[in-house]
Amino acid sequence: GTAGVAIAGLLGAVRAQGRPMIDFPKQKIVVAGAGSAGIGVVNAASRTMARMLGNNEVAFESARSQFWIVDAHGLITEERVDIDPDARPFARRKSELTHQGLNEGASLIEVVKKVKPDVILGLSAVGGLFSKEVLEALKDSSSSRPAIFAMSNPTKNAECTPEEAFSIIGEKVVFSSGSPFDDVDLGDGKIGHSNQGNNMYLFPGIGLGTLLSGARIVSDGMLQAAAERLASYMKEEEVLQGIIYPPTSRIRDITKEVAAAVVREAVAEDLAEGYRDMDARELARLSEEETVDYVKNNMWNPVYPTVVYKKD
Numbered sequence: 001g002t003a004g005v006a007i008a009g010l011l012g013a014v015r016a017q018g019r020p021m022i023d024f025p026k027q028k029i030v031v032a033g034a035g036s037a038g039i040g041v042v043n044a045a046s047r048t049m050a051r052m053l054g055n056n057e058v059a060f061e062s063a064r065s066q067f068w069i070v071d072a073h074g075l076i077t078e079e080r081v082d083i084d085p086d087a088r089p090f091a092r093r094k095s096e097l098t099h100q101g102l103n104e105g106a107s108l109i110e111v112v113k114k115v116k117p118d119v120i121l122g123l124s125a126v127g128g129l130f131s132k133e134v135l136e137a138l139k140d141s142s143s144s145r146p147a148i149f150a151m152s153n154p155t156k157n158a159e160c161t162p163e164e165a166f167s168i169i170g171e172k173v174v175f176s177s178g179s180p181f182d183d184v185d186l187g188d189g190k191i192g193h194s195n196q197g198n199n200m201y202l203f204p205g206i207g208l209g210t211l212l213s214g215a216r217i218v219s220d221g222m223l224q225a226a227a228e229r230l231a232s233y234m235k236e237e238e239v240l241q242g243i244i245y246p247p248t249s250r251i252r253d254i255t256k257e258v259a260a261a262v263v264r265e266a267v268a269e270d271l272a273e274g275y276r277d278m279d280a281r282e283l284a285r286l287s288e289e290e291t292v293d294y295v296k297n298n299m300w301n302p303v304y305p306t307v308v309y310k311k312d
Contacts, residue, residue: 001199003044011231012244013147033124034071074105122159130160166192209262214273225265
């Protein structure tokens with residue numbers, strides 16, 4: 001769920017730059033945190049990039065090269081002693097380091113200065129890790145609209161606040177966090193939008209779509225379809241304002257759309273076995289619009305008649 005919502009946000013950040021989501025594999029991403037959450041998101045994001053590039057060995061290698069992972073000991077490279085097996089595929093190679101002017105254990109500030117990333121992604125559980133110096137370094141990003149994902153929870157563990165991000169980098173930054181923050185008043189009628197990457201955007205739709213498809217497993221493709229649908233849900237004018245996640249008031253509509261995307265992917269991967277009176281062949285014949293209607297008709301609506309009790 002965390003990985004899916006993060007990927008949706010990362011894809012939304014690409015759209016916020018005025019670029020199509022298919023440009024995601026070109027994003028340079030610095031990741032702070034190499035625990036299970038950090039590596040989980042990097043694995044899922046790299047698979048998404050690879051699928052967009054053709055899903056072959058060359059595509060996976062190209063996707064791998066877009067990530068720089070920094071943990072408590074600095075930049076992870078192949079020279080790291082006792083490297084975590086999960087982090088090993090993303091360890092920077094010696095040949096790359098020479099070209100970039102970096103070395104094993106380089107600090108987060110050094111990495112941001114040298115790489116000039118499009119995105120810094122925080123999953124470190126270290127509050128304030130994105131210091132003033134780190135944010136100042138991000139101002140030199142090669143992107144016209146850099147993105148900050150301060151995803152650690154609870155609020156005190158957030159790598160930075162939206163106020164810090166907007167005050168240092170300016171109105172062009174795209175900000176997302178794991179904890180809820182208020183939007184920031186930038187003056188002159190401008191708002192700095194604080195997006196919360198909450199798992200609730202995907203969990204109901206993934207569960208409902210899996211159930212209604214009759215799939216016995218939830219594949220990587222089904223998770224990616226859910227993330228891509230959430231990322232594309234926002235209107236162009238909203239995304240260009242830096243709004244990459246929808247308001248919670250739309251949660252039922254989001255769930256319907258995500259579930260339909262999951263059903264269609266399950267059908268495409270030949271994983272769907274059908275549900276109740278709808279068998280796999282009938283599911284395969286449904287158009288996109290009909291799939292959405294199928295999901296809508298199977299959603300529970302918590303609406304009850306009013307019961308009035310009158311005592312004689």
